[in-house]
Amino acid sequence: MRSDYFKNTAYVRKTAVSSSIQKLDKKDDELAFAKFFIERLNQFRKLNYRVVSSDEESSGADIYATAENLETLNLQLKTGEPGLERFWGRRRKLGSGMGIIDVNIEDLLAQIIRDSEKHYANKENLTLLITERYQPVFDKNYALRISTMFGNSSFKGIYIVKLPSFRASFPYEGQIVAIKDIFGNHGEVF
Numbered sequence: 001m002r003s004d005y006f007k008n009t010a011y012v013r014k015t016a017v018s019s020s021i022q023k024l025d026k027k028d029d030e031l032a033f034a035k036f037f038i039e040r041l042n043q044f045r046k047l048n049y050r051v052v053s054s055d056e057e058s059s060g061a062d063i064y065a066t067a068e069n070l071e072t073l074n075l076q077l078k079t080g081e082p083g084l085e086r087f088w089g090r091r092r093k094l095g096s097g098m099g100i101i102d103v104n105i106e107d108l109l110a111q112i113i114r115d116s117e118k119h120y121a122n123k124e125n126l127t128l129l130i131t132e133r134y135q136p137v138f139d140k141n142y143a144l145r146i147s148t149m150f151g152n153s154s155f156k157g158i159y160i161v162k163l164p165s166f167r168a169s170f171p172y173e174g175q176i177v178a179i180k181d182i183f184g185n186h187g188e189v190f
Contacts, residue, residue: 027053030077033131034063037075037161040176044190045183049073061126073182074156076126078112109146109160109179113153127157127182137162137189143177144187150179157182 031053038049049065061074112130120126138146138160150158157180164174178188 029131030062033077033129033161033163034065034075036163036174037129037159037176038065038073040174040190044176044188074122074126075129076116076120077129077131078116079131106146106149109150113150113155113158117154123153123155126155127159128153128155129159129161130179131161131163137172137175138177140187140189143179143189146177147179147187151186153180155180 031051034051038051041047042049047067047070049067049070052064052066062077063075065073065075109130113128116128117123157178159179159181160175160177162172162175162177165172176190178186178190180186181188
């Protein structure tokens with residue numbers, strides 16, 4: 001009986017440590033996406049925001065961005081990767097990694113935005129960053145299309161954030177798609 005107690009205790013500790021590591025990895029990923037977003041936003045808009053991690057218990061935002069004489073940005077990150085991974089995986093199997101984007105991506109964005117709107121009480125003050133690492137890129141016309149579809153959300157801003165890829169087979173500089181831009185320039189790609 002005593003050995004069962006120690007086995008169970010060891011399992012609980014191992015699970016707790018594993019969970020803590022996953023939370024740290026998630027926080028590191030969120031920070032990387034937020035820094036990339038703010039860096040591009042600063043460069044594109046000639047601003048000087050800097051990223052500040054938040055205390056999750058005390059706020060509704062994952063990360064803040066602050067700048068002198070500018071409004072603080074409350075960034076909430078949501079991943080679109082599982083759905084996008086399946087979508088691009090199917091496209092690659094068909095031999096068309098670049099090309100026409102079907103409605104699955106729109107359904108996925110609609111679901112992420114809808115679920116996030118239900119989840120956050122203070123969404124008018126939040127900038128939603130939908131994060132993903134998979135290519136191809138969105139062009140200006142498609143960005144305008146999804147901006148028209150989802151730009152009426154109650155979030156302050158909504159962006160798709162795609163990190164750079166440095167793989168030799170497919171180097172990629174990353175991309176920000178402004179679905180609902182906090183400055184009113186919806187549909188921009190930078």
